[in-house]
Each structure stands twice: as C-alpha cells, then as structure tokens.
Amino acid sequence: MADVIRVLLVDDDALVRAGLSMMLDGVGDIAVVGEAGDGREAMTAVDAHSPDVVLMDLQMPHVDGITATRRLRARPRAPEVIVLTTFDTDENIVHALRAGAGGFLLKDTPPAQIAEAVTLVAAGNPMLSPGVMRRLMDRTVAQAGQYERARTALAALTPREHDVAVAIANGRSNAEIAAELLMSVTTVKSHVSAMLTKLGLDNRTQIALLAHDADLV
Known part of the structure; x- marks a missing residue:
C-alpha cells in the first residue's frame, strides 16, 4: 500500500462522489480513502484519512472549495488539491491556483485524464484541463x-x-x-x-x- 495514492473526495453531490469513487477505485495505484460533503467536513476527513490528494469541488455549502483549499494547503504536510468543478470562470481558476491547488479540471474530463491528474499532482506536477490552460x-x-x-x-x-x-x-x-x-x-x-x-x-x-x-x- 506504500505506493498507492490515497484520495479524498470533497463534493456536496453524493452521486458525483459515488461515480468518482467507482472510477478511481478501478485504477490500480489509486485508492479512495474517504469522502466529505463540503469544505468544512474536508478538514476533519483529512485528519482522519491522511490523503495524498484531495479532489475538491468549488460550489459547496458552509465552506467553499477555494477557502477549503487555502486552509488545507496552509497545513504542515498538506495534501495536494485538484479542483474538479463545472465552473471554469477566470476568477475561479486564478483564485484556486493562488489558494494552492495543483490541478484544475472540469467535471466533464474523461475518467482516464482524472486518474492521470491524480498521479501527476501527487508527484508534484501541475495538471490543468486544456480549456483551463487556454483561458x-x-x-x-x-x-x-x-x-x-x-x-x-x-x-x-x-x-x-x-x-x-x-x-x-x-x-x-x-x-x-x-x-x-x-x-x-x-x-x-x-x-x-x-x-x-x-x-x-x-x-x-x-x-x-x-x-x-x-x-x-
């Protein structure tokens, strides 16, 4: 298990989390170790599961994804964060990257590319959707x-x-x-x-x- 990338899913849509979990658990070197329904729950979930990578939605109740990303990345031994959202405005992209996100993907990204992003970002390499890079x-x-x-x-x-x-x-x-x-x-x-x-x-x-x-x- 030492080489397995531990992933935490943070999204207020349970169906999205279920789909991501099913998809990522099918990749040999990735394991979904926990879930959270908003940015506030993400803090507790990170403490409980020590993920390597957090897949983070943006628009969530209580604590939004950008605020949660900033708080997580300020911690010692912080997990990497990949924003996974449907909202690809310039403001969201810039704020997420400034908050410390290592990746920014849209939810219509093909599953293979999401898995690739997890692997790349876990290794410290940034990953942006082509459309995000163009913006x-x-x-x-x-x-x-x-x-x-x-x-x-x-x-x-x-x-x-x-x-x-x-x-x-x-x-x-x-x-x-x-x-x-x-x-x-x-x-x-x-x-x-x-x-x-x-x-x-x-x-x-x-x-x-x-x-x-x-x-x-």
Whole structure:
C-alpha cells in the first residue's frame, strides 16, 4: 500500500462522489480513502484519512472549495488539491491556483485524464484541463496588453504626477500624499486634476487602477 495514492473526495453531490469513487477505485495505484460533503467536513476527513490528494469541488455549502483549499494547503504536510468543478470562470481558476491547488479540471474530463491528474499532482506536477490552460494563456496575453497600455498612458505624466499616482494607488489621501511628498494639499489636488485631464479619466479610483495595471504597486 506504500505506493498507492490515497484520495479524498470533497463534493456536496453524493452521486458525483459515488461515480468518482467507482472510477478511481478501478485504477490500480489509486485508492479512495474517504469522502466529505463540503469544505468544512474536508478538514476533519483529512485528519482522519491522511490523503495524498484531495479532489475538491468549488460550489459547496458552509465552506467553499477555494477557502477549503487555502486552509488545507496552509497545513504542515498538506495534501495536494485538484479542483474538479463545472465552473471554469477566470476568477475561479486564478483564485484556486493562488489558494494552492495543483490541478484544475472540469467535471466533464474523461475518467482516464482524472486518474492521470491524480498521479501527476501527487508527484508534484501541475495538471490543468486544456480549456483551463487556454483561458489562463488568454488572460496572460490580455494582462500583458493592459500593462503596456497603462505604461504608455502613464508615460505622459510628469515625474511628480507619477509619484502622486503611485501614492493614490497605495490608498493615500490628499493630506497623506502632501505630507509624504512634501507639498501642499492644494498642489496635490492640482496634480490630480491635471492627471485626470491627461489620462482622460473621471476619478482617482481610475488612476489607482491604471497604476496597478502598470505594476507600479
């Protein structure tokens, strides 16, 4: 049993858990050692069964899959986590990976690929559905475009306006910016007004977002 990959299933749908259990138990080097109906139960189940890999749903009552993943991965000797969901939004993908998931699969993934993902992730190798990988690639390209556009826009600012933009992005008030940059509040306001005109923006929140897109903070 030392070479068998121990798997915990976490999903609020008992039929999904039953199907996954039947499928994975048919793979020679994988054993389903436990189940949980939500992220809260997953904590107790991990303590009880010491799985190597957790197959984690996202949309569950009490504690959702992303929160459960973050909590599990923060533990010493944490199990690997593969998110298995029908919700492949950009937000879910990014949040799950940031929480520490080693894999992100859709529930329509063929059984052989789910088993392959368990084996790969257990060995420390990431595994993403092809569609998920494409979304991440598209997101990266889009973010690169946002970065270049933001950098180009901010190049129109004077060095002092640039400093004020960074301070705004860091959440500073006009009074705090004035104290930090050794200028009057009136001067800060003048810089903000000038930046809004140059950048074609409506408010300081948009300045902050532009600074974030340019990776200045």
